Amino acid sequence: MGTIKMRIAIVNDTLIAAEALRRVLVTVPEYDIAWIAGNGAQAVEKCARDTPDLILMDLIMPVMDGVEATxxxxxxxxxxxxxxxxxxxxxxxRVFEAMGYGAFDAINTPILGASGNSQTGGSELLRTISKVARSIAKNNHNSRSPTAGPKSRNSPLLAIGSSTGGPQALVTLLSALPVNLSVPVAIVQxxxxxxxxxxxxxxSQKTPFSVSVAIAGRPLxxxxxxIAATNDHLVLQSNLTLKYTKEPLDYPYRPSVxxxxxxxxxxxxxxxVAVLLTGMGKDGAKGLKVLRAMGWHTIAQDRHSSVVYGMPKAAAELDAAVQILSLEAIGSACLKHLL
Structure with missing residues (x-):
């Protein structure tokens, strides 16, 4: 798959940083620079007039910072x-605040080398942009559903998938749950x-829970x-311990809900209970449908409360969700079907 054409805007009040970003972008013929803004307020105005495919948004700026601009x-x-x-x-x-408002990801600013070449961090930036491009492309890769094995009665599980806008949505959902919740909770963001x-x-700071990264070999x-913690996919094994796997290799969402x-x-x-929160793309919708078919209570966030109505919309279109609820209502609905 070749490089996807994108119009990219730069928002940065530091000239040398903006130039470093520009020099990285011009190395890829498929990337066109839509415009450059020196602060968040300019970015909001320019974006309203000319919305690019992607904005490279600085955080700390005068007039309006990157969080509010996002x-x-x-x-x-x-x-x-x-x-x-x-x-x-x-x-x-601030990074997670911006992600809560819909920022896709975060990366360190590339640094111009002594010769004027922005090599430090440049390749990492291009890899991240490529990941964003694949995620927003119209053609999403399909994953095959596994055949479900036999089931017996056991402890319920709360499984949550989220993407763009997910961090703040997770704060709202987890804050609505009691701290003495007696079921495992697993998040793929x-x-x-x-x-x-x-x-x-x-x-952990924003909610009543002590949230930790999922460790391979440990049970829920x-x-x-x-929370899933690598660029590989978090999965449950037959012995009920977790592992990370690279497969499917060609899936654009990593880790995959x-x-x-x-x-x-x-x-x-x-x-x-399985919940699909705000996010770009379609990841999680098919998996949610499989869980619904097996008798799980499945919930998708509604359009109004979603920062990006992509993943939950896909779930709604597949009839994968038993309930479509506002973010504020999801926590109590989870408890009703978990306790």
Whole structure:
């Protein structure tokens, strides 16, 4: 599959950073620079007049920062937004706020070399842009559904899939659950492996739960909340422990909600509740449908409360969700069918 053509905008108040981004982009003939803005307010105005395929959004800027600009753009003229900041780690709180408003991912700003070439971080930026391009492309890869094995009565499970806008949606959902919840909770959020530990820590600070990254070889435990933590797919094994797998290799969403839902349908020895939250694309919809067919209570977030109505829309179109609910109503619905 060749490089997907994209019109990309740059939002950065630092000239040398904007130039570093420009020099990375011009190395790919399929990437056209739509416009450049020096702060978030300019970006909101320019985006309303000329919405690009992707915005490379700085976080710390005068007049209007990248978090507020992301919020306004996703409300008024939505498009894919990639946060590009001097240090993702140092700005983790703001990064996850921006992702809560709809930013796709975050990456460190490339640095111009002494010769004027922006080599440090440039290739990583291009890989991330390619990932964004594949995710927003119209042609989504299909995954095969596994054949479900026999089931017996056992503890229920809460399985959650989310993508664009997911971090803040996860805060709202988890905050609506009691801290003494006695069922396992597993989350698959589309996020690069580098930022998964930070997201787990951020969710632990924002919700009543201590959220940890899912570790291969460990079982899902009652009362524990885990989140997928690599660029491979998190799946459940026949012995009820977790593992990460590269397959399917060609699936654009990593980690894949579908892959996790399929494995749960195949191996989890009880039933439970599966939730598909806000996100771009269609990942998770087919897996949700498989779980519904097996008697799980399945929920998709509604259009109004979704930052991006992609994944839950796909679920609604497949009739994969027993309920389509506002974000604020999902927590209580989960409890009703878990306890």
């Amino acid at each position: 919020r306004q753009i996703m409300q008024k003229s939505p498009c894919a937004i990639l946060v590009v900041t001097s240090s993702v780690t140092a700005n983790a709180g 589309h996020i690069d492996a580098e930022f998964a530990p930070g997201l787990a820590q951020w969710l 435990e009652p009362g524990k909340v885990v 579908d892959s996790f839902f399929y494995s749960v349908a195949q191996y989890w020895p009880g039933k439970g």
